[in-house]
Amino acid sequence: MSFSWMAWTLPTAMFFLTILVLLIGMSIWEYFAPGGSPRIGILRFETTRGDRLFISLLGAAFIHLAWLGFIGPNLWWALALAVVYAIGVFRFV
Amino acid sequence: MEKTWNNKAWFLVLPVLLLVAFSAVIPLMTVVNYSVQDTFGNNEFFWAGTDWFDDILHSARFWEALQRNLLFSFIILILEIPLGIFIALNMPKKGIGVPVCLVLMALPLLIPWNVVGTIWQVFGRVDIGLLGYTLAALGVDYNYVRDPVDAWITVIIMDVWHWTSLVVLLCYAGLVSIPDAYYQAAKIDGASRWSVFRYIQLPKMKRVLLIAVLLRFMDSFMIYTEPFVVTGGGPGNSTTFLSIDLVKTAVGQFDLGPAAAMSIIYFLIILLLSWIFYTVMTSSDADA
Structure with a gap:
């Protein structure tokens, strides 16, 4: 499956990876300190x-x-x- | 209260997550990717960095369209919200008049947006339209194709005709939920009509009114189809709102990079305004 139509670039990929890392981080934080x-x-x-x-x-x-x-x-x-x-x-x- | 943990629930949410991923997240990511590149088609892209954002932020055309959008939404709110409250207050609360009024109010909401645009485009025409022809016969110089003020009046009246019903129905739902005991207590106290409205009906309608304001603001801020069908954004650019400008840039000029940058800025403005409204709504619920 090709994603070339999404026109990925390294900076935009890094931007979205940062958002993903933030969301995962928040999920881990929530797991250890729920509420x-x-x-x-x-x-x-x-x-x-x-x-x-x-x-x-x-x-x-x-x-x-x-x-x-x-x-x-x-x-x-x-x-x-x-x-x-x-x-x-x-x-x- | 102890929170119940059931991780199997995630499997039930998964279809919705996949649907949202394909319908919203992936297109949004693609728009972000497009916004920092230039393309001439054939799936070839050239890095442009923040150039398109810079262009859009310094574009008079963009700011003028944004101002038109804000002005349009402001006019729509100050017209539709009081008018909606007024009609809801005067609608019958019992008897055969209730279903008749409700059906009449619901009718404009059932008509597709492009059909509404076509109806008003024909209705306002000076040569064959009932409104345009009548006004011309009365000696009123009305022509929405030629005059920007007439075009604005037409688009605003069209929106008021189309969407005031929504405000009416929401307010009416708030009004009929008020128990009779409130009115009886007000009558015993000798409260005036204004006092009943100010201290009983308006507070009870507060929640539905906030929903009405939110819906009407967001919808009027994102308006596209009706003005596009009636005026096409003209005369000149007088009714070119952000959404129309965006489509002109993306589809008309095939400037996908600038259009993507404009989409993101437009999206951020809508996100900010939605968040403000959401916060106001939830804060007022917490106060209630």
């Missing part, structure tokens, strides 16, 4: 760690888009900012 550790953070509504991952990934996408739109195509700093943002989300949201 999703719900809490009410600075956004004043309850979030589980799955919600926090979603907020992190969605925010990361918009950080990259904003960086690309306002600053330029070098996205390494955007990636660093997205990681800091994700840490902040997991710590405070």
Whole structure:
């Protein structure tokens, strides 16, 4: 079965592998600490760690888009900012 | 409460997972792959990096289409939600009028989107359409093919005609679920019609109203078929919404890379807005 029509590239494959690793990591975390550790953070509504991952990934996408739109195509700093943002989300949201 | 673990349940979920994988995840992955490459067909691709995203983010055409989408959704919500509540409040709650009204309300929802577009395209024509011809006979300068304002009015009225029924039916379902005891208590207290609406009916409709707002916002934000059939995105680009622009780029110009990048940005905007609405809905449920 050929997947050439999907036009895979190494960077996009790595991107999706990262997402997959994150999901597997979250599943392992859930296995060892079930319940999703719900809490009410600075956004004043309850979030589980799955919600926090979603907020992190969605925010990361918009950080990259904003960086690309306002600053330029070098996205390494955007990636660093997205990681800091994700840490902040997991710590405070 | 102790959680029950039954891993066999995963086998029952597996068909749905496979279906979602083939219908959503794999196409989405392919779009991401296309968005960083250029192709001229023949299954040959050339690396483009973030160029298409850069182009889209700096494209006036994209931002104008997005603004039109937001404006359209805003107008649709401020028209359809109050109108839907008003009609639901005035619908009969018992007797033969109930099934008659419900069937009448459900009729526009049963008509396929492209047929709705065709109906309004003919209806609004100045030469043969009932609306266009009548307005012309009354001396009103109406022509949705030529005038952007007329095109917008036509598309908005068409959407209001097509989808207000959904809001009505949802609100009506919320209203009929209110026990009579509430109204009796209000009557004993001498509550005005406005107070009954403000303190009994509106709070009880809150949940269905949030669903109505969510559905109408998402649907109007992703609107394609009706305006495409009626105006084709014109006159000029005045009714070219993001979805129409996307199809023009992908199918009309065969620019698959830029179209894929635009799809991802469009998808992210919808995802963000859906999440905000979902959060508002679930937070309000938790408060209730």
